[in-house]
Every structure is written in structure tokens, then in C-alpha cells.
Amino acid sequence: MTRRAYGVTLSVLLTVCGVGGCGTVAERRDDVRDTAAEFERALTERAYDRMCAVLAPATVEELEQTADGPCAKALSEESLRPGGAVRRTDVYGNQARAVLSSDTLFLSRFTSGWKVVAAGCEPRPQEPYQCRIKGG
Template sequence: MNRFRAGYPVIVRKIIGGFAAVAALAAVAGCGAADAPDAEAAARRFVTAAERGAADEVCALLAPRARDAVGPQGCGPVLAAFPHAPIESAAAWGDEAQARSAADTLFLHDFPDGWRVTGAGCHPRNDQVYDCSVGGR
């Protein structure tokens, strides 16, 4: 009987630890699910602006590092590099997101003033690496 009582707290701790891990994963997953519509809306605005040839709007939707990578020529000349297929899906993980169309993948980051595109015109090189025409991951 003493062995059972001595082992009981260990079992309880393992069960509580398991519940805590599940709760933490659910909280993180819940954040991604809640943020995905906002990230998807930003991706749709970006694609729509690119379709219209609205270079200033496209530049405004780029993250600062991606905008800097465009260089002094601005966003106008690179608009042709963006496929103009509608966004089909988006998924968010905390402050990072990915939006997909039939033609390419966009990567986004949630900045204090909203979601911005960090990579556009992206195509998978392998399972983990994407090549992007602007920015990248």
C-alpha cells in the first residue's frame, strides 16, 4: 500500500502535466485560427492591388524588409513577378502566416499596425524552403 501511495503523486503530476501541455497547444492553435482571417484579408488586399497595378498600395502592404529589398526602383517594376491568382486559403501561427493561391504562396507577419507581406511570388524549392520573387522566408 505504501508503494501505491508513493507512486500516486507521480501519476497525478503526469496527468496534470499532460493536461497542461494539451491546454497550451490548444491556446496556440486557437490564436492561429483567430488570426488567419486577418492574414487572409491582408493577402487578398495585396493580390488585388497587384492585379490593379497599384504599386503604392502593394508597397504599403509589404513588410519593411521586403520593401527595402525591392530597391530604389519601387514596387512598380516587380508587379509583373506576382502571380494574380485569388487567395484560396490561409493559416496563421502566432504572428506568422502563409496564404496560398493556385499560382503561388505569400508569407505574412503580424506587425503592430497589421499584417504585412514578407514574401510574395513564392514557390517551394523543397519541403522547407521557398524561393520568392520579393522578400522570402
């Protein structure tokens, strides 16, 4: 490989790693599964502060604006039910979906890790999911 070809290849790899999170697909799926499970454990335990810590910043902001109060208080008023075990995860670059027994979560990857951007989501035929909790 020539020096120029090596430089181009390295540049492309660095760009892909920067955009795609540079972990194997399996590692990213595991990270998404862990974040979804953490969110569900907190929901089951009604640990709303822990749930807020796993939510994306825009989702926290939307909850707080809608409830005119802190995130934990807003979540306690949502009466969101636990979705159960994670059955499947789909990862598309920095976006992901975690399908649970009775819920679907959507996540995005931030510098601090995967965060839940939408929860309490139900599929609708030929339309986008309808989510009870989502960012603006």
C-alpha cells in the same frame, strides 16, 4: 482561485496575448486572408503604391536597394503575376502563410497589422520556398 494564482494566470495570459496577437485563430486567419487579398487586388490593378503599403518594412527596403529606386518602381519591374484567390491560410503566432491559386505569400504581424514579407514563392522539394520578392 487564490490571489497569487490569479496574478500568475493573468500574467501568463498577458504574455501570450502580447506574443500571439491575442485574437482567435479564426480572426487571425481572416486578417491574413484579407491582407493577402488586398495585395493580390493591388497586383491585379498594377497599383504598386498599394502593394508597397502592404509589404513588410524589410521587404520594401530590400526591393528599393536592389532596384536603386522607390518600392513602386521596383515592383513594376518585377513582372510578378497575380496569384489568384486565397485558398488556405496557416497562422503560427505572428507568422503566416497564404496559399493562393498560383502563388504563396508569407506574412508577419506588425503593430500596424499583417504585412507581406515574401511573394512570388514557389515550393521546392525538401528545400525552402524560392521567393521572387522577399525581405533581407
